[in-house]
Amino acid sequence: MFASTRTNSRSVRSLVGESAQYSPENRQALGRSFDRANRRVAKYLKTSIGDSSAHLQLPIEQLVSLLNTLLFGYTTIELTSEYHGLWHDRNDFLDKVITLFLAGATTQANELANSVIYQYSDAFTPDLSAEIVDRILQQAKKTSLQIYAIVYVLFGSGLSANELVGLNRSHHLSASDRQLLQVIQGSIRQVPVNQWIMGKRYGSYLKNPLTQWLKSRKDSNPALFIGADELALTEIDLRQQWQQLVNEIVTPTGEPLSIEQTRSTWCVEMLIRGLDREAMQVMTGWGSERLEPYLRRAKEQTALLQAFNLDTARH
Structure with a gap:
């Protein structure tokens, strides 16, 4: 929405400054345009939240x-x-709008937050194979330093798209023996950024796609990742960039890739590597029930690996 707002800034100025000169026909046409736009968004929202619309205090x-x-x-x-002092910046305004709608428009704000703002976060999505992960990372490396850093962080830390775009440079901590991100969206916590992703090493704690991206920065924006306008990267922009990146990459069954699969892949990999349930709850901020499908998937993968190893050992 904000991308189109910037694009149509001249139109808005014209609309505000010259509306009194419009004929009744033009004003009616403009009103119908707003109505059509409302209906399209309402239709999309109905599809997105499904049964959660029962918790709304107002019609969609x-x-x-x-x-x-x-x-x-x-x-x-x-x-x-x-x-004007009404808000600090665009992100501040947007945060307040989200808070207003989640707190005031619903009877069960937390449930609607999960279904509308983070509509994918609670659903189990399939993890990706090592081959596909490496292909995505290599494609990202060819695209740009920032895209490479973003994909590296997604697969290396298990952050959601919303958590990633909320990061500032100051939330990145790097030393010779560790690399951490301070998550400030959702469940506030620290998470490590792995050197090893699906069996391959992507640099060291001090030199990796993320540190290389930060080293290349010439701007003064505090955000860890930025958009084309040099403002903080938005989740909408991030999802668009992801789709462009993986447009020609699909799963073995021909399914398109979703950005949520980076988190599923990280989660399953960490469980296979030995992180227990309690540690995963700390790392993700999830409850035990939400982790259950990932634990089952990790057990399946571990059993397959053991079977392969046994078969190999016989030769």
Whole structure:
């Protein structure tokens, strides 16, 4: 939404400054355009949250209308005034909008947060093979330093897309014997960034795709990752970049790859490497029930590996 806001800034200025001169027909056409946009977003939201819509205190159409009104008001204020002090920056405004809707629009805010804002986070998604992971990382390496660093962090730390875009440079801690990220979104915690990912080493703690990206930075933005406008990378931008990166890579069954599979892959790999249930709960911020399918998957993979080793040992 904000990407299109920036693109259409001139149109908004024109709309605000010249609306009084519009004919009734033009004003009606503009109103119908807003109505169509609301309906499209409402339709998408209904599909996304499914049964969780039962917890809404207002119809989805009304919530979408309120959201679009807030966004239009934000754009109008940003383009027509300065030093207003209403919010610190775009991310601050967006955080407040999310908080408002989750706290005020629902009877069970936490459930809706999981289904709308993090609609994929609770669902188990299949992990990826070592071959596909390496292919993605190699493709990212060819794309750009930032994309390579992003993919490295996703597979090396198990962060969600939302957690990753919330990181600042100051949240990255690197020493000769460890590399950590201080997660500030969702469950606040520290997570290590692995050198080894699916059997291959990607640098050292002091020299790896993430440190190389940070070393190349010439801007002063505190965000760990940035968008084309040199503002903090948004989750929407991140998901678009991911889709572009893996557009020609699919699973053995022909399924497209989702960014959520980086976390599943990391989770299963860490369990196979020996991290126990309690340690995984600390690393992920998840409850025991949510970890259960990953534990089963790790046991399956471990059993297969043991069977292969036994077969190999007989020769």
